[in-house]
Amino acid sequence: MISQAEENYLKAIFKISERESKAANTNAVAAELKTTAASVTDMLRKLAEKELIHYEKYRGVTLTTEGVREATFLIRKHRLWEVFLCERLGYTWDECHDLAEQLEHIQSDDLIDRLDEFLGKPKFDPHGDPIPDFEGNITERQQRLLSALVVGEKGIVVGVDEHSPAFLQHLNRIGVVLGVKIEVLEIFEFDGSVRLRLNNGGEIVVSDRVSNGIFLKI
Amino acid sequence: MISQAEENYLKAIFKISERESKAANTNAVAAELKTTAASVTDMLRKLAEKELIHYEKYRGVTLTTEGVREATFLIRKHRLWEVFLCERLGYTWDECHDLAEQLEHIQSDDLIDRLDEFLGKPKFDPHGDPIPDFEGNITERQQRLLSALVVGEKGIVVGVDEHSPAFLQHLNRIGVVLGVKIEVLEIFEFDGSVRLRLNNGGEIVVSDRVSNGIFLKI
């Protein structure tokens, strides 16, 4: 039995390891979970005891195979609930995260399989992030950051690299949501901002912060 | 902020008060929650502190207006989730309770309003129990126990007075589910068992235990 607190630690460690592709250190986990280093040390000892993580004092932490399995299933649950919240209950992509954060802790594998079925076995969540299947397999999509494109290239918005409500609300405001077609018209050397054409229609200029947070399929 | 444990106590007290229409005593609450009298005493002190219950040592416990409000909203949440589980995810009426028991603790009034809307503002859950509206109003239905009918009377199954999976599975097996038309053909004095016609078709005999657990609309 894994408690909710333990689940949150597994997810945090998974997220950090994915981001930094090395062992997650105590402070990073504390920052991710907005808690203290002391609390993290306590919990790491417990998770190591349960063989969900590899942990050596002062050496950082990585997930074991079982830990990765658990974390992946949590992500599957989180993203399926997000699809439900957005597609069925009308939440916007900036609103669904916190609720999914609660719902992902509901204990029932069968429920998730049925929810998956009910939603039509979606492959991506409302932010374009891939949903692991029931075995934990993730179909990674071929995608590039908008900021990595050169003038003249085109693509379709398939995801975001930043998930903050503020960022997502800004994208809504400027009309950049999943599925929108983008063509890079001009890149301003000065500050990295980019002029775009959307869906072969209107032109907008976005900052480098924005172009660094949008994934496109070319 | 009311914790999950506190919520469970409020529901238990509400349930007992409804059933016995008097103050719930410590042992009854302990039995309902499958915990010890000592734990109950501890929690009652805390709930009284929060003004969710009226509690005097050795005198039993009743809910305050605020306590009733909270308990009613929990029941609303529980029953709406049951509708979702049965109608949308294909769970049977004997399976949905335990999952709803988890889901009812998700914290978001807005989520429940949207779920209500999504489900078409249902008035009753899969067991025929009424769903309180967002203000806590419950539309009680005019209903009678099958065991209270006399020979020749007819009715439609609209609910159950026993919610155990075993009972519900038995009803499934003998074809007595919500909406079925029942006519009382014969009552056996000997043991209180009843011979019935279902939907103007087949005849069955049910025990007094069964006829005491089924609500009909006449």
Place this chain on the structure above:
DNA sequence: ATATTTTTTTAGATAAGTCTAAAAATATTT
């Protein structure tokens, strides 16, 4: 290579929720 800074762990406390065993209050029986 020593001193300083940063990171991490330990020590000790706290709060929520639970338990068992014993004591106290209430209810029931004789």
Place this chain on the structure above:
DNA sequence: AAATATTTTTAGACTTATCTAAAAAAATAT
């Protein structure tokens, strides 16, 4: 009304998850 039984509360302990402050280890700078 006293004795007995039942119910409820108290006392004290345990677990989980958290915290602050101090100590220890590791990393960095001089």
